[in-house]
Structure formats: structure tokens, C-alpha cells
Amino acid sequence: MSTSPLAWTSDVPLTPATTLHARASATFGDKLAETRALLQQAAIEFTTADGQALITQASSLGAEDVVITHLINDLRLNLPIFVLDTGALHTDTLALLEQTRHTSLAPVAVFQPVQESVVRFVAREGTDAMYRSLALRKECCAIRKLEPLARALEGKQAWITGLRREQSGNRADVPLRDSSEPDSGQAHGRIKFNPLAHWTWGDVWHYIATHGVAYNPLHDRFFPSIGCAPCTRAISLGEDFRAGRWWWEAELDGGTAKECGLHATRTDGDATTTANTPTTPPQTATGARA
Numbered sequence: 491m492s493t494s495p496l497a498w499t500s501d502v503p504l505t506p507a508t509t510l511h512a513r514a515s516a517t518f519g520d521k522l523a524e525t526r527a528l529l530q531q532a533a534i535e536f537t538t539a540d541g542q543a544l545i546t547q548a549s550s551l552g553a554e555d556v557v558i559t560h561l562i563n564d565l566r567l568n569l570p571i572f573v574l575d576t577g578a579l580h581t582d583t584l585a586l587l588e589q590t591r592h593t594s595l596a597p598v599a600v601f602q603p604v605q606e607s608v609v610r611f612v613a614r615e616g617t618d619a620m621y622r623s624l625a626l627r628k629e630c631c632a633i634r635k636l637e638p639l640a641r642a643l644e645g646k647q648a649w650i651t652g653l654r655r656e657q658s659g660n661r662a663d664v665p666l667r668d669s670s671e672p673d674s675g676q677a678h679g680r681i682k683f684n685p686l687a688h689w690t691w692g693d694v695w696h697y698i699a700t701h702g703v704a705y706n707p708l709h710d711r712f713f714p715s716i717g718c719a720p721c722t723r724a725i726s727l728g729e730d731f732r733a734g735r736w737w738w739e740a741e742l743d744g745g746t747a748k749e750c751g752l753h754a755t756r757t758d759g760d761a762t763t764t765a766n767t768p769t770t771p772p773q774t775a776t777g778a779r780a
């Protein structure tokens with residue numbers, strides 16, 4: 491069992507997530523129609539007369555995102571996709587990224603952090619800095635995620651995410667079309683579309699199962715929400731959907747600490763200065779240090 495913060499091991503037995511979770515809600519058909527219509531309308535609205543896409547999908551390659559990518563391809567939309575390769579992703583996630591790049595009709599771009607910034611941060615703070623304080627964790631996220639995200643969204647007027655209302659209390663009011671994003675240096679705010687806002691976890695897996703969509707095998711090991719390897723663990727029965735993300739951080743600031751800043755709005759802010767030193771080393775659900 492590794493003690494490296496960048497390694498991930500698990501003894502959790504393989505259980506197909508499709509078997510566990512694929513349960514369509516009574517209104518799934520209506521929700522699917524709503525999602526398809528929204529994606530089509532968004533692609534039309536944010537494509538220039540000469541065919542340039544001013545909209546893009548942000549994909550973490552999680553369950554929701556592979557559904558959206560599948561829909562974009564199924565609908566033959568002019569809608570490029572991007573993935574942030576933070577340099578700390580699980581090997582399963584990297585394998586799915588390669589598969590997606592080869593199978594997607596829509597182009598899939600990969601954005602990586604500035605290597606010099608990563609090297610400087612790791613040299614200064616070490617590889618386990620994110621566990622020592624919330625400020626350092628946010629700094630790591632800023633280097634590995636937020637800066638590449640800004641580049642990925644450069645020139646885009648809209649983006650698409652897999653946020654769902656059911657994911658956490660912070661996301662309970664996620665709208666299908668969100669105009670409340672910070673301006674990001676634009677003359678007007680960038681529009682964020684959340685086409686799965688109304689979907690349940692069962693709906694997501696019903697779509698994956700019925701359409702044979704490739705997904706991250708970590709979902710079969712009780713990782714409902716997948717991010718960087720050091721900051722993601724499996725969850726136990728009854729735990730909150732996002733309990734496996736930055737699990738060592740207490741419910742700071744009403745739980746907003748459990749966001750990396752990718753989905754900050756004008757109202758929820760982005761706590762970057764509150765330190766939180768864990769009293770015990772971070773442990774995964776199986777006891778392995780992440």
C-alpha cells in the first residue's frame with residue numbers, strides 16, 4: 491500500500507456502476523428531450539456565420555461529461571470539447587481521455603498547466619501541499635486548473651458543464667442556462683449551460699448503460715466524482731456524492747471549500763485564504779493514503 495500522495499491504490503472490488511445506478515426517473519424522456527434541445531439551441535446561438543464555435547464543453551471525463559460528449563456527437567453539433575490534464579489525473583482517466591480523442595467526432599483539446607509554475611510550486615511546497623492548508627490547495631488548483639481553464643475559455647462566449655442540482659447543496663439551484671458567471675475579462679458575462687441540471691444520478695447511468703457510452707472505470711470502484719488522484723477517493727454507502735473530493739477539508743464556509751473554483755459564481759465567492767490543517771493524515775476509504 492503506497493503512502494505517496496500522488497499514488498492511488500484500492501482494494502475495493504469491481505462493481506459495474508451501470509448495474510448499481512442505472513435507474514431512469516419517471517420523467518427521464520422529457521429531461522433527455524430538454525437536454526438535446528438545449529444543446530442544439532446553444533450550438534446554433536454560439537456559432538458565428540462563418541462556422542466558428544464560440545461555445546465549448548468542459549469535460550472532466552466524469553459520468554455526466556461522457557453523456558454530454560456522447561450527445562454532442564450523436565447530434566453532430568459544431569461544439570468542441572476540452573479536458574484539463576492537470577498532471578495529476580488517474581491513469582484510468584488518462585486512458586479514457588485517449589479513447590475519447592480517438593472516437594469523438596467533435597474535436598477534443600487538452601489543456602495542461604504551465605510546467606514552470608507546477609515545478610516551482612512543488613519545489614517550494616512539496617507534493618502534498620494540498621493537504622496542509624486550504625490556501626495551498628487552492629493555489630495548486632489555481633496553477634493546475636484555473637489558469638489552463640482560462641486559456642481553454644479564451645475567445646469563448648459560452649461553455650457547457652455537467653453540473654447537476656442533485657450533486658450537492660451548493661449546486662441545488664443550478665440553472666440550465668447560467669448568466670451569473672464572473673465576467674472573465676469579457677465585455678459581458680460568459681454563459682454557462684448545464685444541460686443535465688435536472689438529471690438524477692440514475693438518469694445519467696441509464697443513458698450510459700442504454701447507449702453503451704465508455705466511462706471511467708473508477709466509477710465501478712465507488713468514485714462518483716473524479717478529479718485529480720491526490721484529491722479524490724472512493725466513498726462509502728450513505729456518504730454525500732462529493733464526499734470523496736478534498737475529504738480532509740472540513741465543511742468550511744458552508745461547504746464551498748469543496749469546490750476548486752471552476753464553477754465560482756458572482757454570489758458564492760471563492761475562499762482562498764482560510765487555512766485548514768488536518769489533524770489526521772488524509773486516508774482513502776480503503777485506508778490507503780491518496
Ligand code: SF4
Nearest residue numbers: 620630631634718721
Ligand atoms: S484537485 Fe488537488 S492535485 Fe488537482 S489541482 Fe486541485 S489541489 Fe492540485
